[in-house]
Amino acid sequence: MPPRFDDPSPRDRRDKPSKSGADTPRSSPLIAHGGKVDLEALRKAVHSRGVTPALAQPPHAPHADDSSAPIAPFLTDATDAVAPNAEGGAGGAPDDDAPNRVVFIPQRDLQTRLDKYLVSRISFMSRSQLQRLIDEGGVTVNARKPKASTTLRAGDRIEVFVPPPPATDIVAQDIPLDVLFEDEHIIVLNKRPDIIVHPARSELSGTLINALAWHFTHVSSGALSRVGKEFARPGVVHRLDRDTSGLIVFAKNDEAHWRLARQFETRRVDKRYLALVHGLVEPDVDVIDLPLGPHPSREKGYREKYVVRHDHLGKPSLTIFRVRETYPHAPAAPASRHDGARDDPARGFSLVELELKTGRTHQIRVHLSHLGFPIVGDDMYTGAHDLRRAHLDARVRPGAPDDTLFIARQALHATTLTFEHPVSGERMKFQAPLPPDMAAAVAALRALCPGARRIDPPPPGATVNLDTLVPSP
Numbered sequence: 001m002p003p004r005f006d007d008p009s010p011r012d013r014r015d016k017p018s019k020s021g022a023d024t025p026r027s028s029p030l031i032a033h034g035g036k037v038d039l040e041a042l043r044k045a046v047h048s049r050g051v052t053p054a055l056a057q058p059p060h061a062p063h064a065d066d067s068s069a070p071i072a073p074f075l076t077d078a079t080d081a082v083a084p085n086a087e088g089g090a091g092g093a094p095d096d097d098a099p100n101r102v103v104f105i106p107q108r109d110l111q112t113r114l115d116k117y118l119v120s121r122i123s124f125m126s127r128s129q130l131q132r133l134i135d136e137g138g139v140t141v142n143a144r145k146p147k148a149s150t151t152l153r154a155g156d157r158i159e160v161f162v163p164p165p166p167a168t169d170i171v172a173q174d175i176p177l178d179v180l181f182e183d184e185h186i187i188v189l190n191k192r193p194d195i196i197v198h199p200a201r202s203e204l205s206g207t208l209i210n211a212l213a214w215h216f217t218h219v220s221s222g223a224l225s226r227v228g229k230e231f232a233r234p235g236v237v238h239r240l241d242r243d244t245s246g247l248i249v250f251a252k253n254d255e256a257h258w259r260l261a262r263q264f265e266t267r268r269v270d271k272r273y274l275a276l277v278h279g280l281v282e283p284d285v286d287v288i289d290l291p292l293g294p295h296p297s298r299e300k301g302y303r304e305k306y307v308v309r310h311d312h313l314g315k316p317s318l319t320i321f322r323v324r325e326t327y328p329h330a331p332a333a334p335a336s337r338h339d340g341a342r343d344d345p346a347r348g349f350s351l352v353e354l355e356l357k358t359g360r361t362h363q364i365r366v367h368l369s370h371l372g373f374p375i376v377g378d379d380m381y382t383g384a385h386d387l388r389r390a391h392l393d394a395r396v397r398p399g400a401p402d403d404t405l406f407i408a409r410q411a412l413h414a415t416t417l418t419f420e421h422p423v424s425g426e427r428m429k430f431q432a433p434l435p436p437d438m439a440a441a442v443a444a445l446r447a448l449c450p451g452a453r454r455i456d457p458p459p460p461g462a463t464v465n466l467d468t469l470v471p472s473p
Helices: 010-014 039-047 114-121 127-135 208-218 254-265 363-370 436-448
Strands: 101-104 139-141 158-161 179-182 186-191 245-251 270-278 285-289 292-294 306-308 318-328 348-356 412-420 427-431
Touching: 114 127, 114 139, 114 158, 127 139, 179 427, 186 208, 208 245, 245 254, 254 412, 270 363, 270 436, 285 363, 292 363, 306 363, 318 363, 318 436, 348 363
Parallel strands: 245 412
Antiparallel strands: 101 158, 139 158, 179 186, 186 245, 270 348, 270 412, 285 318, 292 306, 318 348, 412 427
């Protein structure tokens, strides 16, 4: 009997809903029991195969040579990508054979957003990462490009080109480290600016993890814990932004890792930062309780930013600030219109101690900027690098070296870190003085602003010893 024209092909039959009520179990060998993507299967499929450019891309991936396009998370080591054809297809790429292609077919009306559904199926990616994947063309629903908010129905065919995770092999690199403490369980570093903590999709070397691999081989002994190794971040208990300096602790074994992580989770770790900010912060002590989430725009220059959000994407975020020193502008400072509120002569600068109660991405930076006190040098969140542009009066700074009035990165430093040793239980406190760029700027402001003053006595709850960590010149 000849086949009917509407009979499914073998591949289509494979993707038809099953009677079990679960997602199609074998739409891809990457799907493990329970309908979730198997990270190790994905890693092996991508990194152990000779992946061609055509197989590495989703149908609408941006071209690798397009410098204006975001870095596509689907790229492997291939140098060229497949550009869409005139009809928006993949230019003849055999997408069904892509090693990182996964198909999901819900068996009932889920009444849920696409991004929320994918979080439940690709557990090693965050919701914001999946939203970016959707925006960049790495996901289709019924062969069409969807939105993150697309509501899924029974029988929808969701095709995902899952970004290949970074290789787990860490290359040891001889990068100087400032080690404050090390034993067989943990290592505490004073991180310098301009270095990221662990490899990411666009930064696979030159990180603290690469430096620690060298350190354990050539200087001390041991290794980082295996927790997080599948994401190329072994031993990472908490993180600091690339340009934030200061204290960070890594775990050297799994037991220490879980116990430290539990302390962070239950807020038993005391983390204090010092930030040099625009404006005279008031009051002297206050709590910033504002939820944070990804910037609503996915355009270049915005997708890495975070904002205060009061919708379902905003996560609870709590920061306590305490003003330690203020540096008012000289009364005769000239007016200007180049930089809005930061150019108001009545404003100035403040040195602020910050206590984190949660650990959201860019939390301190977004909270302070939202209140109108951006961190000096944090141009992502409206902070100026050159303090002279913020109206330090030239008449009160004769002969001041230019380099003391310019900060190339955000003036944020993790200055104290207190926690219980994960094995001995001993209470440990570490301190890191301000690095040279912030120390020079503070010294210049103290000398050049006639009304500079220290808040004395310190606000309730302040613990940073300014005489030790921010010494006078």
